[in-house]
Amino acid sequence: MSPHIKICCIQDTNEAKLAISSGASALGLVARMPSGPGPISDERIKEIAASIPPPIATFLLTSETTVDAIIAHHKRTHTNTIQIVDALTHGTHRQLKAALPSVKFVQVIHVLDERSVEEAIEISSEVDALLLDSGNPTLAVKVLGGTGQVHNWTLSRRIRNNARCPLFLAGGLTPENVRHAIDTVQPFGLDLCSGVRTDGKLDEQKLHRFVEEALRA
Numbered sequence: 001m002s003p004h005i006k007i008c009c010i011q012d013t014n015e016a017k018l019a020i021s022s023g024a025s026a027l028g029l030v031a032r033m034p035s036g037p038g039p040i041s042d043e044r045i046k047e048i049a050a051s052i053p054p055p056i057a058t059f060l061l062t063s064e065t066t067v068d069a070i071i072a073h074h075k076r077t078h079t080n081t082i083q084i085v086d087a088l089t090h091g092t093h094r095q096l097k098a099a100l101p102s103v104k105f106v107q108v109i110h111v112l113d114e115r116s117v118e119e120a121i122e123i124s125s126e127v128d129a130l131l132l133d134s135g136n137p138t139l140a141v142k143v144l145g146g147t148g149q150v151h152n153w154t155l156s157r158r159i160r161n162n163a164r165c166p167l168f169l170a171g172g173l174t175p176e177n178v179r180h181a182i183d184t185v186q187p188f189g190l191d192l193c194s195g196v197r198t199d200g201k202l203d204e205q206k207l208h209r210f211v212e213e214a215l216r217a
Contacts, residue, residue: 033085107123
């Protein structure tokens with residue numbers, strides 16, 4: 001079975017329609033971030049999410065790190081999924097799920113080292129999915145995604161083999177490396193942004209090629 005495809009950094013309803021027509025089953029809507037590409041206003045996120053038919057998943061990418069702030073962010077945007085791009089600093093994933101039972105929660109793990117593997121496996125029993133990315137939250141200005149860089153897929157495969165939930169693979173995916181990524185990690189889903197864009201805009205040709213390569217894998 002081919003992995004599900006999530007197109008991130010969606011800018012408007014036209015990009016959303018293009019991504020869906022090309023085979024995406026999920027869309028990433030990036031809110032305010034300390035760095036990285038693709039952020040849009042909460043108002044636009046709400047507008048795009050409202051225009052998307054089921055069963056397409058709409059992911060709010062939030063950099064909020066407390067339960068109360070994440071819940072408030074969701075109330076401003078009304079997506080059906082929340083992607084938490086940094087570690088929680090106050091509260092738990094179980095509290096989030098209790099407060100928003102109809103929403104799915106995806107925790108991002110930035111795959112840096114052995115500690116990332118341990119963290120991912122531990123959290124995997126508390127969320128609906130993990131998303132393995134190539135950011136670095138330890139920097140002075142946090143990098144929480146959108147790097148266009150590949151991380152150590154060997155570590156990602158170890159997470160995949162031991163996690164208690166599905167996982168998405170992100171970070172530097174392109175039409176050229178997607179088949180190798182699938183073979184190496186065997187993820188539930190693929191998450192991409194810069195690999196299917198030209199001058200910041202969603203590129204229909206790159207997108208179609210990526211989907212074709214993913215299906216061949």
